[in-house]
Amino acid sequence: MKYPKLLEPLDLGFTTIKNRAIMGSMHTGLEEIEGGFERMAAYFAERAANDIGMIITGGIAPNEESSSHGARMSNDEEAAKHRLVTDAVHTAAPDVKICMQILHPGPLAYTPDCVGPSAVKSRIARYVPNELDKAGIEKQIGDHVRCAVMAKKAGYDGVEIIGSAGYLISTFLVQKTNLREDEYGGSYENRIRFAIEIVERTRAAVGEDFILIFRIAAMDMLEDGMSWDEIVTLAKALEKAGVTIISTHFTWHESAVPTIATMVPRAAFTSVTGRLRKAINVPVITSNRINMPDVAEEVLARGDADLVSMARPMLADSAFMRKAIEGREDEINTCIACNQACLDHTFSGKLTSCLVNPRACHETMLNYLPAAVVKSIAVIGAGPAGLAYATVAAERGHKVTLFEASSEIGGQFNLAKRIPGKEEFYETLRYYGRMLEVLKVDVRLNTSASLDELKAENFDHIIIATGITPRTPDIEGIDHPMVAKYIDVITGKRAVGNKVAIIGAGGIGFDVCELVSHSGPSGALDRDVFAREWGIDFENHPRGGVTGVEPIVARSKREVTMIQRKDSKVGAGLGKTTGWTHRLSLTRRGINMINGANYDRIDDEGLHITVNNNPILIEADTIIVCAGQDPKRDLYEILMAEGLPAELVGGAFEAKELDAKAAIKQASEMAAVI
Ligand code: NAP
Ligand code: SF4
Numbered sequence: 001m002k003y004p005k006l007l008e009p010l011d012l013g014f015t016t017i018k019n020r021a022i023m024g025s026m027h028t029g030l031e032e033i034e035g036g037f038e039r040m041a042a043y044f045a046e047r048a049a050n051d052i053g054m055i056i057t058g059g060i061a062p063n064e065e066s067s068s069h070g071a072r073m074s075n076d077e078e079a080a081k082h083r084l085v086t087d088a089v090h091t092a093a094p095d096v097k098i099c100m101q102i103l104h105p106g107p108l109a110y111t112p113d114c115v116g117p118s119a120v121k122s123r124i125a126r127y128v129p130n131e132l133d134k135a136g137i138e139k140q141i142g143d144h145v146r147c148a149v150m151a152k153k154a155g156y157d158g159v160e161i162i163g164s165a166g167y168l169i170s171t172f173l174v175q176k177t178n179l180r181e182d183e184y185g186g187s188y189e190n191r192i193r194f195a196i197e198i199v200e201r202t203r204a205a206v207g208e209d210f211i212l213i214f215r216i217a218a219m220d221m222l223e224d225g226m227s228w229d230e231i232v233t234l235a236k237a238l239e240k241a242g243v244t245i246i247s248t249h250f251t252w253h254e255s256a257v258p259t260i261a262t263m264v265p266r267a268a269f270t271s272v273t274g275r276l277r278k279a280i281n282v283p284v285i286t287s288n289r290i291n292m293p294d295v296a297e298e299v300l301a302r303g304d305a306d307l308v309s310m311a312r313p314m315l316a317d318s319a320f321m322r323k324a325i326e327g328r329e330d331e332i333n334t335c336i337a338c339n340q341a342c343l344d345h346t347f348s349g350k351l352t353s354c355l356v357n358p359r360a361c362h363e364t365m366l367n368y369l370p371a372a373v374v375k376s377i378a379v380i381g382a383g384p385a386g387l388a389y390a391t392v393a394a395e396r397g398h399k400v401t402l403f404e405a406s407s408e409i410g411g412q413f414n415l416a417k418r419i420p421g422k423e424e425f426y427e428t429l430r431y432y433g434r435m436l437e438v439l440k441v442d443v444r445l446n447t448s449a450s451l452d453e454l455k456a457e458n459f460d461h462i463i464i465a466t467g468i469t470p471r472t473p474d475i476e477g478i479d480h481p482m483v484a485k486y487i488d489v490i491t492g493k494r495a496v497g498n499k500v501a502i503i504g505a506g507g508i509g510f511d512v513c514e515l516v517s518h519s520g521p522s523g524a525l526d527r528d529v530f531a532r533e534w535g536i537d538f539e540n541h542p543r544g545g546v547t548g549v550e551p552i553v554a555r556s557k558r559e560v561t562m563i564q565r566k567d568s569k570v571g572a573g574l575g576k577t578t579g580w581t582h583r584l585s586l587t588r589r590g591i592n593m594i595n596g597a598n599y600d601r602i603d604d605e606g607l608h609i610t611v612n613n614n615p616i617l618i619e620a621d622t623i624i625v626c627a628g629q630d631p632k633r634d635l636y637e638i639l640m641a642e643g644l645p646a647e648l649v650g651g652a653f654e655a656k657e658l659d660a661k662a663a664i665k666q667a668s669e670m671a672a673v674i
Contacts, residue, residue, distance in 0.1 A: 002327055003293050005300035010053075010283060010307065012244055014209040015157070017307070018095050019053040020300055021321050024287055024311030025101040025160065026342065027058035028352040028361050031071030037081045041088035042363040047314050048093040051321040053307070055089060055096065056160050056213070059103025062147035063140070065113045065130075066104040066168070073100070074143065079150040086155030099158035099211055100151040102144055106168025107177070108253065115140065117172045117194070118179040123254045124166075137184060140168065141198050148202045148212075158211025158244065161198060166252035169195050170217060173234065174225055192234050196241045203242030211244045213285070218248035218272045221255035221536075225544025232279045239282050247285035247309065248273040250545075257534045257546060258581045260312075262337035263421035264289050265527045267299050271538060272545075274304035285309050291316075291335045291424075293324035310335075312342055315352070315360040330434045333357055334427035340661050343577045356428060358665040368672055371396045375460035375674065378403065380449050380635060383411020385650025385663035386465030387432040392671035394439035401442040401457070403449040409433060411467055412651075412660065415490045419511045420522035451638050461645050461674060464636040465667065468629035468651035473503060477602030478625075486512050486626045497621030498558050501607040504626035505564040505593065507659065510571060510582050512626050517556035517589050533585065553588040561592040561618050563599075563609060570595050629655040 001007060010017040023044075030036035030043065044055050061067030063074050073079050082100070089098045107116040107129035115136060116129030132140065148159045163169035171177035172194040178185045184193050195214070203212055216234060220226050226234075235246055250269045251259040258264055266289045273286035283306035290296050296308040313320055316335035323332050333356050341353045341360075354360035359367070375398050379390045382404035394400045408414060410429045417425035436443050454462060470485055472478060486508055488494035496516050502509050523530035531538055535551035542548055564570055570593040571583045586593070594616075600608040606620035631652050639646040649670060650663035 003297045003324055006293055006297045006308070007325065012211065012283075015097070015211070017053045017097055019051070019321065020307050021053045021296065022285060022307050022309045023047050023052045023055040023314040024309035025056040025058055025162075026311040026315065026352065027346050029346065029350065030352075030361055031058055031060070033351070037084045039361065039364050041084045043361055044085055044098065045088040045092035046318045046363050048089045048096040048098070050319040051093070051325055052096060052314065053321075054157075055098045056309075057085070057098065057100045059101045059162060060147070060151075061109075062102055062104055063143040065111065065115050066106070066109050067111070073147045073150050073154075076150070079154045082151070082154035082156070090155070097157040097211065099160050099213060100154075100156045101160045101162060102147050102151070103162045104140065104144065104168040106171050108166055116168065116177065117184060118177060120171075120177045120179065122166055122177075134182070137194065141194070141201060144198045145201045145205045149205050152206050152210055158213060159202070159206075160213035160215055160247060161202070162215045162249075163195050164215050164217035164220070164249040164252070166254055169198065170220070170252065173230075174220070174222065176222070176224060188230055188233065192237055195234065196237050199238055199241040199243055212242060213245045213247050214238050214243045215247040215249050217250065217252065218276055219250045219269065219541065219545035221251040221257040221259065221546050222544040223547050225252075225547065227543045228275075228541040231276065235276055235280050239280050243282060245283045245285060245307070246276070246280065248276060248287065248305075250288055255544075255546075256580075256584065257536060258578070260288055260337060261339065261578045261581050262424050263524050263530070263581060263585075264337070265524055265530050266291065266295050268527050268530060270299045270302075270304040272541070274302065277303065277305060283307060287311070289337060291337065292332065292427075293320075293329050312337065312354070315342055315354040316357050318357075318360075318363075330430065331438060333431050334424065336424035336428060338575070339577045340575055340659070344575045347576050353665075355661040355664065356431075358668050366669060366672055368392050368395050371398055371674070374398055376457070377401070377461045377463060377674065378449065378454060378457070378459040379463045379465055381405075381411065381465035381467055381650075381652070382409035382443070383465060383467045383650060383663070384413060384660040385467075385652075385667040386411070386463070387436075388664040388667035389463050389465060389649055389671045390441050391432060391435045391439060392668050393674060394436075394441045396671070396674075398674065400439075401444065401459070402436065403444050403447050405446070405448040407446050409436070409443070409445070415487065416511070418490050419515055420518045421514065421524045422511070423522060423524055449635070451635075451642060454639070454644065455642070459645075461647070462639060463670075464633070464639070464646050464648050464652050465650050466632045466635055466652045468655045469632045470625065471627045471630050472625065473599065473627045475503075475599045475602060480602045480604075480623070482621055483602060483623045483625060486624055489624050490515060496558070496624070499606070499620045499622070500558050500560045501618045501620040501623045502560065502562040502626055503599065503607070503623060504628065505562045505570045505595075506573060506626065506628060509562055509564075509626035510574060510586070512624055513560060513562050513586055513591055514582070516558055516624070517560050517586065517591055519554050519557055551588060553585065555590045559592075561594060561620075562586075563594045563597045563607075563618070565597055565599075567596045631655045
């Protein structure tokens, strides 16, 4: 067996978890939409049928003050809907456990009725919370207990109570949000009382044969956050109060340290869980950036945890565990930690899905069923759109030929993988490369499909996934020898000088800026570099893991200026949950960012712009153009003129705002119905 630790059952005494892999909690948005529970049932059942050990649902609020419009379990009617989910999971796999997460956001709830231990507003909250009086505290405890009892009635095997992230329970634990002077504030013993009473009373109400997980912030990443002794004290008290398992979480949402972005090294935080595991007796769960079975196996083998939680990797590939069991890990569609279709969607009020797997949370709507009539299909271009189309069509039984003009598959992914902090893109390329083999796609590299060739082979259908051409802006002097295309810079074809101006500050502008201002090893591959750059002390664990630890960021050796015409903040269009990390790290590196610019001209001195009517010269020896793209459609137009059955997909269809998420989704949806 290749993953002996990952596949080992965990005996909890009254029940057994069949392996050590947990699908971690993730809000999907399905909880709140019409017909969402049916879709959630299919989403979870598919993961259960593919051998995940235990599932934790997205957060469910225990009362009205914890959710203005979100999913709630506070009465029988709300609880009844969950039967669809628990029945579907237990029918798909009777030996898979499903626990419901009880999430009381406290001061982070989107309602003016939100509550907290004290009227202290979080930096990221909408409202100042209403300070709870004693009766209010009693009600919150009672509502948690009622919610757990209802979850049991609804068929769940357990609950996870979240006591981290800046949600209600965690705000009782730390002094900055708990200014109370009664028995729920002041001393640490008092501050943990709320958490402990919830657990004690929940355990008493649900009985012994029900999984009770409590999620703590084992490193909250807050200045003056919890000390290590306080974390251990809390964990021991929770154990005594009756938890079955302690789950470790890292960070509060308001902290300015990335903990799950792609720039975070794999399994960066598990040693913290390992330290806690030594201090307590109940099993512990670890999490964060564990995205492949070998990473999970190493974490378990090191003794860092008893169970490994993977939330996003289960979105990316519902058959993750089945493939691990069968030794087909090279077929796993790996989560690249981009957040683009999951958390960025969640925090923008959109349904969660996955960039690399658009079926995630759409299991009842997007299926790759065997084709009724097998067709011969030519796909031109092996970028994200072409790869997605080719693999989905081939999975459905079509005979697919994939033409790629260059010597490798990947298109724009081959650029992304070269950016420090984006090394996970190699996994996506590995996945597609392997799937093309498994599905027996006829891959023709170094081949620009010609009209004659396509005609000669008489394809039933031709998919044009030829991608984009970088836009050349109309600026005087744009032909100057110091001007470079971003593709040439990223692929290393073009040398870069010491004074760099970047025209355009979209996703590519930021990637190029990262590349040219970076020195030394990538933080995503080196945990010590990551810790230094973000001011984390894993070993000594000062309060919050960060208190008093200054980030040490190597300043850019090059003088770099990134420019955009829009007045909005530079980088405002980047991902909601990750954009700030890019802005912050580039600012710390000393990058100059200019908005509201007018491009005047380029000459031997550099780039001349005007900002607020002031002419500015950005002295440069290299000017890199990252000004977006236009569709590349030459072949399509030729085929159309000849009346061949061609269809556009991805960047060739629409280059504006195009990204891999849109390209893969569009291509998969098209290939699902051909
Ligand atoms: P983009 O995000 O549309 O940005 C294009 C940039 O060029 C903008 O800053 C725009 O700003 C500027 N621009 C547009 N037309 C211009 C013109 N005629 N002259 C001068 N400047 C011009 O495009 P991209 O950066 O090429 O990225 C392509 C896609 O890939 C995007 O959807 C992007 O989100 C995605 N991507 C995402 C990531 C990521 O990390 N999430 C990374 C790479 C790429 P002004 O118009 O204000 O000047
Ligand atoms: Fe992972 Fe990105 Fe998919 Fe989210 S959208 S699950 S981060 S690959």
